[in-house]
Amino acid sequence: xxxxxxxxxSLPVTLGQPASISCRSSQSLVHSDGYTYxxxxxxxxxxxxxxLIYEVSNRDSGVPDRFSGSGSGTDFTLKISRVEAEDVGVYxxxxxxxxxxxxxGTKVEIK
Amino acid sequence: EVQxxxxxxxxxxxxxxxxxxxxxxxxxxxxxxxxxxxxxxGKGLEWVSDISPSGANRYSADSVKGRFTISRDNxxxxxxxxxxxxxxxxxxxxxxxxxxxLENWGQGTLVTVSS
Numbered sequence: 001x002x003x004x005x006x007x008x009x010s011l012p013v014t015l016g017q018p019a020s021i022s023c024r025s026s027q028s029l030v031h032s033d034g035y036t037y038x039x040x041x042x043x044x045x046x047x048x049x050x051x052l053i054y055e056v057s058n059r060d061s062g063v064p065d066r067f068s069g070s071g072s073g074t075d076f077t078l079k080i081s082r083v084e085a086e087d088v089g090v091y092x093x094x095x096x097x098x099x100x101x102x103x104x105g106t107k108v109e110i111k
Numbered sequence: 112e113v114q115x116x117x118x119x120x121x122x123x124x125x126x127x128x129x130x131x132x133x134x135x136x137x138x139x140x141x142x143x144x145x146x147x148x149x150x151x152x153g154k155g156l157e158w159v160s161d162i163s164p165s166g167a168n169r170y171s172a173d174s175v176k177g178r179f180t181i182s183r184d185n186x187x188x189x190x191x192x193x194x195x196x197x198x199x200x201x202x203x204x205x206x207x208x209x210x211x212x213l214e215n216w217g218q219g220t221l222v223t224v225s226s
Contacts, residue, residue, distance in 0.1 A: 001173075039212055041156070048206060048216040049148075049156065060214075092156055096211050099170065100146075100158035 002027050002095055006103035012111045019080040021106045023093035028073050030097070037096035040069055040078045043105075044089040052091075053078065085110060113137040113215040115207050120220030123197055127224070131192040133207030133217055141185040144211050147192050149203035150219075157203075161211050162190065175201075197224045 003026040013019045029036045040053040051060050053069035056076060066081040080087055088110060093103040119131040133145070146161040160171040160181040169181050180193040190207055204219040 037212065041213070043156075048218055049213070050216065051213055054212050054214070090155075094156070094158075094213065099172075100161070100211065102156045102158065105155045 002029075002098045002101050004093055004095055004101050004103035006091075006093060006106050008106060009104070010107045010109070012109050013080075013083045014111045015085065016082050019083050019087075019108060021078045021091055021093075021108075023071075023076045023078070023103050025074045025076075025095055027098065029076075029095050030073065035097075036072065038069075038071070038076050039094045039096065040067075041092045041094060042087075042089050043092065044086075047089075049092065080108075083108070083110070113209060115209065115215060115217035117205065117207050117217045117220040120205065120222045122223045122225065124226050125198060125224055127197050128193070128195045129197065129222060131194065131205055131207075131220060131222070133190045133192075135188045135190065135207075135209070138209065140188040143209055145181075145183060145190040146208045146211055146213060147181060147190075148206045148208055148213065148216075149201075149222075150206070151200075151203045154203075159205070160192065194222070197222075199224050 005024045007022045036056050038056045041049040043049040052063050057069045068079050090105045090107050092105050114136045116134045147159040162169045162181045166183050178196045183190045202224050206219045207217045209215040
């Protein structure tokens with residue numbers, strides 16, 4: 001099975017400052033069809049998860065453009081250009097190239 | 112608007128069974144794969160199972176294989192998770208989600224396995 005490793009575990013950020021979350025996979029996430037099925041999810045406190053980014057870098061409808069995804073192969077990053085109060089929560093990466101698996105999560109909080 | 116509404120959770124004794132349902136609306140259900148994901152209290156997300164649009168292909172995590180079965184009824188826009196031989200470690204909020212990429216999520220239903 002593919003192991004997804006996120007870092008950091010916790011990310012205290014000042015409002016208006018950037019934030020970056022790393023996600024590494026134990027195997028390449030490039031599918032035989034050429035796509036890379038790496039998604040990012042946000043889970044605000046007390047809410048269901050919400051998909052932010054699919055296939056590495058495609059933002060879902062309604063997701064603010066301060067969120068961006070990048071990476072390739074086994075190394076991926078979620079960036080928030082300027083953190084706002086509503087961004088507090090836990091962020092998860094998830095791969096769907098192989099049998100699906102999630103990273104352990106990164107908790108974003110305001111300093 | 113996509114809506115996914117889970118039901119069927121509750122308290123069950125170890126070794127017992129439960130069937131979860133997820134009623135879908137707002138999209139072409141019969142054209143969409145569906146997934147179940149769970150989250151133990153205070154823990155992260157764990158993929159449980161998914162099913163192809165026709166129901167012909169089903170996949171499950173090793174942790175539930177042989178005990179949980181995913182199915183769907185395209186005439187009623189509903190996906191199910193039949194859970195047998197439940198263990199304390201299965202205690203979690205169970206979410207259904209649209210597509211394998213988990214495009215949209217329901218609000219979840221809590222399953223508690225305890226004596």
